[in-house]
Amino acid sequence: DGGITQSPKYLFRKEGQNVTLSCEQNLNHDAMYWYRQDPGQGLRLIYYSQIVNDFQKGDIAEGYSVSREKKESFPLTVTSAQKNPTAFYLCASSISGRAANEQFFGPGTRLTVL
Amino acid sequence: SQQGEEDPQALSIQEGENATMNCSYKTSINNLQWYRQNSGRGLVHLILIRSNEREKHSGRLRVTLDTSKKSSSLLITASRAADTASYFCATVQGAQKLVFGQGTRLTINP
Secondary structure, three states: OOOEEEEOOEEEEOOOOOEEEEEEEOOOOOEEEEEEEOOOOOEEEEEEEEEOOEEEEOOOOOOEEEOOOEOOEOOEEEOOOOOOOOEEEEEEEEOOOOOOOOOEEOOOEEEEEO | OOOOEEEOOEEEEEOOOOEEEEEEOOOOOOEEEEEEEOOOOOEEEEEEEEOOOOEEEEOOEEEEEEOOOOEEEEEEOOOOHHHOEEEEEEEEEOOOEEEEOOOEEEEEEO
16 A cells, blocks of 8 residues: 555653654655644644755754655654644655645654653 | 634534635745645645636535635535545645645534
């Protein structure tokens, strides 16, 4: 099956811990994105990557880090510097880095800080 | 910053009725996209309308775009219970970023 997967579906973190959210796609898409969604809100862009080994900060990058070592994978690390990390995290991909293209979303990871 | 603003924030209608949601934006756009999100799930792309298009159809969906008023509308005809979801507009800024609105929560009552 072609698609974009995220794991885990639910993640619990203690304060002060770093956690890494996984995002994998087998659509052969060049571009990948990470968004954060708070309850009843829209999506805010954290980081995006238009090509392997390259990524740019989005609107709310502070407290987050990413890597793009493989085309298929774009993991997001939520660091202890992120003051309010409890949220729903969505990963997306598109065929190229042009935002005019349709984005395909994964099912999301719900992160809760205990 | 959120550019697209959907209106209304919540809409509740009876099954079979039409549902209309609106989106306003502030700056020039390349295109505007509508997405749907079922509760607790990822978003699904519905339709894309380019800045030089005025209307587009896809099944029971009809999207209009008025660039002079910087607004778009999404019409769902003959609504079904399965249409219950949140609907987001997203505008393309520059070449690289989609900016999402806060969404309209649509509830279809059987």
